[in-house]
Each structure stands twice: as C-alpha cells, then as structure tokens.
Amino acid sequence: MKELKDRIRRDGVIKAGNVLKVDSFLNHQMDIGLFEQIGQEFKRRFADAKVNKILTIEASGIGIACVVAQSFHVPVVFAKKTQTKNIAGEVYTTQVESYTHGRIYDVIVAKEFLGKGDKVLLIDDFLANGKALEGLAKLVEDSGAELVGAGIVIEKGFQVGGQLLRSKGIRIESLAIVEQMDETTGTIVFKGDERDGE
Ligand code: 5GP
Numbered sequence: 001m002k003e004l005k006d007r008i009r010r011d012g013v014i015k016a017g018n019v020l021k022v023d024s025f026l027n028h029q030m031d032i033g034l035f036e037q038i039g040q041e042f043k044r045r046f047a048d049a050k051v052n053k054i055l056t057i058e059a060s061g062i063g064i065a066c067v068v069a070q071s072f073h074v075p076v077v078f079a080k081k082t083q084t085k086n087i088a089g090e091v092y093t094t095q096v097e098s099y100t101h102g103r104i105y106d107v108i109v110a111k112e113f114l115g116k117g118d119k120v121l122l123i124d125d126f127l128a129n130g131k132a133l134e135g136l137a138k139l140v141e142d143s144g145a146e147l148v149g150a151g152i153v154i155e156k157g158f159q160v161g162g163q164l165l166r167s168k169g170i171r172i173e174s175l176a177i178v179e180q181m182d183e184t185t186g187t188i189v190f191k192g193d194e195r196d197g198e
Contacts, residue, residue, distance in 0.1 A: 001038070001175040001176060003034065004034070004037075004038065004153070004175050004176045007034065008022060008176055008178075008190075011025055012188065014182065014186060016183060018156065018159065019100065020126075020154065020178065022154070026060075026064070026153065032067060035063070036070075036071075038068065039069075042123070042151040042173065043072055046072075046148065046149060046151065049119065049149065050119050051072050051119050051120070051121040051148055052118055052119050053118045053120050054068060054069045054074055054121050055076075055078070055109070055114065055121070055139070055140065056076065056077075056079070056122065056123045056124060057079045057081075057096070057132050058080055060125045061078065061123060061124045061125055061132075064125055065078065065123040068123050068151065077109060077114060079096075079107040079109050079136060079139060080107060081106070081107055082106050090111055090112075091109060091110050092108065092109050092111060092114065092139045092142045093107065093108045093139075094106075094135045094139055095107070096132055096135035098131075099126075099128045099131065099132075107139070109139050109143070111143070114140065114143040114145055115145055116144040118146065119146050120148060121150070121151060122136045122137065122151070123150070124136075124150070124152055124153070125153050125154065126154050127165075127172070128161055129160055129164075130160065130161025130164045130165050133152075133170075134161075134164075137170060148171070149170065149171030149173060150170060150171070151173050151175075152174040152175070153174075154176050155177045156177075156181075157178060157191055158179060158180065162174065162177070178190060178191075
C-alpha cells in the first residue's frame with residue numbers, strides 16, 4: 001500500500017532494538033483518514049472470506065481494528081491483558097510475550113464473544129516475532145471459531161513472525177513489509193519497492 005509506505009518513510013522513526021516508531025500517525029496520535037484507507041484495503045484483500053468478527057489485542061491494535069471493522073460491518077473483540085487469577089471457566093486464555101515491553105502477559109477473551117460459527121480476521125499494527133498473532137490464533141482455535149487470516153499494518157520482514165505463521169498455514173496480508181531499516185541513516189527498504197517505482 002503505497003500511501004502507507006510513503007507515510008512510514010516520512011514520519012517513521014527507527015529506534016534501537018529494531019523498533020520502528022510510528023507514534024505520529026498509528027500508535028499514539030492516529031490518522032483516521034489513513035486508517036480508513038487501511039480498512040478498505042483489508043476489505044479488498046479479504047473480500048472472499050465472509051469475515052463476521054475481528055479480533056485484536058489491546059492496546060495499540062484496538063483503534064485500527066475499529067476502523068477496519070467499519071469496512072467489514074462486523075464487531076471487534078479485543079483480547080484483554082490481565083493479571084487476574086482464577087479466571088478460567090468463562091474465558092479463553094493464553095500467554096503472549098510482548099515485543100516492545102519484554103514481558104509475558106496473560107490475555108483473555110470472554111467465551112460469549114468468540115465461538116463456533118465465527119469467521120475471524122485478526123488485525124494488529126505490527127508483526128515482529130509473531131507472539132501476539134500466535135496468541136490470538138490460539139484463542140480462536142480454542143474457541144472453535146474459524147481463523148480466516150490476519151491483516152497486519154506493518155510487518156518487519158527481517159524478523160521471524162511472518163515466516164513462522166505462514167508456515168503454519170495462516171493467511172497473512174501485510175500492507176507494508178519492511179525488509180531493512182537502518183537506525184543511523186534512517187533508511188527503510190520495503191518489499192516491493194521496485195514494483196512501486198521507488
Ligand atoms: P510480535 O508479537 O509479532 O513480536 O510483536 C507484535 C507486537 O509488538 C505488536 O502488537 C506491536 O504492538 C509491538 N511491536 C513489535 N514491533 C514493533 C515496532 O517496531 N514498533 C512498534 N511501535 N511496535 C512494535
């Protein structure tokens with residue numbers, strides 16, 4: 001998606017530890033016009049999938065997922081990070097290791113909001129090592145719902161997540177795949193740059 005790649009090049013900041021900061025339009029301040037374009041692009045790519053629910057993880061996935069859901073006209077469920085014990089029973093639960101915070105969270109989804117008959121599209125802002133998506137995919141599997149795929153805004157193609165999850169047969173559509181980024185020069189190379197004529 002060219003508009004997104006241009007925006008990342010213009011406003012993205014490369015930080016130490018392979019972190020790309022996109023706080024000015026995606027993760028903190030949110031450009032809703034861009035989110036709408038992102039939503040339409042996911043709708044186009046998953047047009048055949050009969051999605052009836054979108055699942056994301058708090059916090060930074062929620063804003064994007066809500067706007068994407070408007071293109072699909074379906075509800076959004078977000079997996080909650082929790083520290084509450086003894087919650088088994090009414091919820092599906094799994095553990096997710098956070099890339100940016102370097103710690104493990106328990107995440108939950110109430111059983112009443114996910115289950116057999118649902119066709120679920122996962123949405124998240126970033127795909128790095130794949131832990132967040134892996135956790136969401138497990139919640140879908142445990143619930144008996146069908147996972148139709150995952151829509152990712154920015155995939156860091158030099159990290160293992162994309163390959164790992166695609167090899168498990170999960171359909172992943174990423175709107176911008178970063179192949180290389182250089183903290184000192186600020187240069188970002190995307191997959192498909194040549195095709196875009198850049
Ligand atoms: P994963 O679980 O794939 O390793 O990491 C995905 C999650 O970590 C995303 O939900 C995102 O919030 C966060 N994340 C991973 N890499 C980056 C990054 O380079 N920049 C930002 N802003 N968030 C990231």
